Amino acid sequence: MNQPEALYRLQEVDLDLLRSQKRVKEIALVLANxxxxxAAQSDVKAAQNELSPLRNHLRQLEDEIEVNEDKTRTTDQxxxxxxxxxxxxxxxxxxxxESLKRWHDELETNLLETMLSVEEAESRLNQAEGRLRAVADSxxxxxxxxLEEQTALQAHIEQAKQRRQHVLKEVAPENLKIYSTMRVRKQNQPVAVMSGNTCSICGVAQTFAIEREVRQGVKLVSCSNCERILVSL
Structure with a gap:
């Protein structure tokens, strides 16, 4: 995946997040009184906030164990x-x-403790969601x-945040800075698909030189009119 494509994927996730977060706020206004x-919603949110970092920590420990085992295997060979x-x-x-093996034992212990914490947090979340459904029924x-839509959206938002972290791994830091700066100026759409030789957002046809560079995907190329980053899909 080249950098323009990675930024376009990042934009798609960000737009999805914005739409979902906006809808959650709209639902919250309806239910605000x-x-x-x-109170039931707050319990669910608190349980979600407790569970999310635990899941992240669990994934980090699994990654650390994998790196540790690879390093131990390589050194042993x-x-x-x-x-x-x-x-x-x-x-x-x-x-x-020997040091790697000791660290591996510590990581395994932390992993088991974290897995138990995740299970307990998941149980509390299930209970909170059950109470929320009971309130909703009345x-x-x-x-x-x-409430069903809100719960689904909140789960979707968490998944989108995880997808965003995954996509960010494909984006160079200097290009992320450009994207973030342009995002403010371009109404959250700093990247535009080039359809044929035309910018899909402003509708202006690009020169042959720009079109060629966009299709090559080697570097970030801007639309000659709206200055958005162009991507060829």
Whole structure:
């Protein structure tokens, strides 16, 4: 994936997030005057806020364990390959392996503790959502539908945030800075698809030179009119 494509994917996720967050606010306004409902919603939100960082920490620990195991395996192979003859180097490698194994044991312990915490937090979230559904049932069909939509949107927002973190790994820091700056000036759409040789947002046809550079995807190329970053899909 080239940089223009990565930025376009990032924009799609950001626009999805904005739409979902806007709708959540609209639903919140409709439900704002119901104190019992608000309390149940707050419990769900608190449970979600507790669970989300625990899940993130769990993924981080899993990644750290994978890196640790790869490093241990590589060092172990080097140690017994016969290529290293220096006794001091061999001793250092043995000590490094022992250190990595100790760290692996600590990571495994943390992983198990975090898994238990995640299970407990998931249980609290399920209970809070159950109470919220019970309150919703007493508020009539309209509120029930709104709450179902809100719950689905909140889950969708969390998934979108995770997708955003994944896409960010594909974006160079300097290009992310450009994207973020332009996003303010371009109504959250700093990237435009080039359809044929035309900017899909402002409708202006590009020169042959610009069209060629956009299709190559080697660098960021701006629309000659609206100055958005052009991408060829």
């Amino acid at each position: 119901d104190e019992v409902l608000q 080097q140690l017994y390959s016969g290529n290293v003859k220096n006794p001091k180097e061999l001793q250092d490698m043995q000590q490094e392996i 508020r009539g069909e309209e509120h029930r539908q709104l």
